[in-house]
Amino acid sequence: MMRRWIFPILAGGLVALGAYQATLLATPYALMYAALQKIGGDGASNRFVFSKMATADNQPIVRPSPDLSYSTCVFDLSKGPVLIDVSPVPGRYWSVSIFDARTDVAAVRSDRDTKGEPARLALIKQGQIAPAGYEPVLLGYDRGLALVRILLANPSEFPAVDAIRRKSTCKQV
Amino acid sequence: MKAWQRYVIVMALGLVGGTAFAVHQVRGGLNDGLVLNGPWETGKSFGTLEASTLTRAKVALSGLMALPAKEAMYFTASRDSNGRKLDGRCSYDVRGGKLDGRWWSVTLYEGEGWLVKNAANRWSVAASAVTADAQGRWAFAVSPDAQAGNWLPTGSAKAFNLTLRLYHPSPEVIDSPEKAKLPVIERKGCA
Numbered sequence: 495m496m497r498r499w500i501f502p503i504l505a506g507g508l509v510a511l512g513a514y515q516a517t518l519l520a521t522p523y524a525l526m527y528a529a530l531q532k533i534g535g536d537g538a539s540n541r542f543v544f545s546k547m548a549t550a551d552n553q554p555i556v557r558p559s560p561d562l563s564y565s566t567c568v569f570d571l572s573k574g575p576v577l578i579d580v581s582p583v584p585g586r587y588w589s590v591s592i593f594d595a596r597t598d599v600a601a602v603r604s605d606r607d608t609k610g611e612p613a614r615l616a617l618i619k620q621g622q623i624a625p626a627g628y629e630p631v632l633l634g635y636d637r638g639l640a641l642v643r644i645l646l647a648n649p650s651e652f653p654a655v656d657a658i659r660r661k662s663t664c665k666q667v
Numbered sequence: 668m669k670a671w672q673r674y675v676i677v678m679a680l681g682l683v684g685g686t687a688f689a690v691h692q693v694r695g696g697l698n699d700g701l702v703l704n705g706p707w708e709t710g711k712s713f714g715t716l717e718a719s720t721l722t723r724a725k726v727a728l729s730g731l732m733a734l735p736a737k738e739a740m741y742f743t744a745s746r747d748s749n750g751r752k753l754d755g756r757c758s759y760d761v762r763g764g765k766l767d768g769r770w771w772s773v774t775l776y777e778g779e780g781w782l783v784k785n786a787a788n789r790w791s792v793a794a795s796a797v798t799a800d801a802q803g804r805w806a807f808a809v810s811p812d813a814q815a816g817n818w819l820p821t822g823s824a825k826a827f828n829l830t831l832r833l834y835h836p837s838p839e840v841i842d843s844p845e846k847a848k849l850p851v852i853e854r855k856g857c858a
Contacts, residue, residue: 525727
């Protein structure tokens with residue numbers, strides 16, 4: 495009687511292991527996809543969206559920092575490289591990070607790295623070429639997110655910081 | 668029962684069980700099994716290629732778009748320094764000294780990482796907001812009721828957690844986050 499169940503149970507165990515691994519592997523892609531849909535909800539990719547400061551009523555992503563101004567660009571490399579130009583804010587921590595479709599960080603550049611100069615990144619796939627003057631960032635997927643964080647010492651700085659960050663651009667070549 | 672029926676039953680159970688266990692593990696908190704430092708927990712591989720499948724899935728759920736350690740480290744506490752769960756009906760003192768990085772802030776969240784509605788519209792205390800004494804010591808209160816000095820409201824949250832962000836941490840903190848000097852969280856009393 496029991497012997498009839500041995501192979502089905504082994505098969506079920508293998509299916510369980512497979513389902514476990516598949517769920518873990520799929521989770522980042524699924525959550526990133528949902529986040530990209532939410533952030534780039536109007537369908538416009540390859541341009542920056544300059545978000546308001548996070549509050550209890552405005553939480554575009556999980557665990558937002560209420561001290562940071564966030565600007566996001568949902569990029570799509572399927573039609574060519576995408577150039578990111580980040581306008582520096584003097585004397586403030588700021589950084590631009592590039593996340594791929596699996597949520598991994600492909601690149602981060604902060605004011606410490608650029609010594610206060612603008613950050614200029616070319617997001618490329620294999621076979622694409624970065625234009626002169628841009629640091630190439632190689633990505634394994636078409637879609638992902640560029641995220642600019644700028645630290646505010648207090649909320650009253652927002653208008654000044656907002657004016658500077660709106661000079662940053664995200665555009666397809 | 669036919670052989671194929673046995674296979675279908677057990678494989679269906681395997682599919683549901685394996686998926687459910689994965690979901691359970693991913694939802695089981697951001698930091699368990701990672702680095703501990705007093706009430707604070709962190710990981711060394713957020714947002715990097717070294718992150719395990721499970722860590723990556725957990726970070727995607729609770730800290731999507733997290734920065735790598737050289738840029739920022741995230742320490743999260745859901746318990747006080749005596750090991751009791753942080754309770755929104757209680758008042759706490761958070762006390763620390765100079766933190767080994769360029770800048771820090773402590774933000775109060777509920778659940779998987781959502782800011783809590785409160786009448787004061789305050790969600791974080793940053794390095795620039797606290798007043799340090801001659802020894803560099805500082806403190807702020809976490810409480811459902813308004814407090815003198817720096818105060819982080821718990822709003823209507825029953826359970827909450829605190830995330831300490833340390834931007835541009837020193838190489839020593841990146842290498843040994845378990846040895847970093849981090850604030851203590853002391854419970855003063857409960858309503």
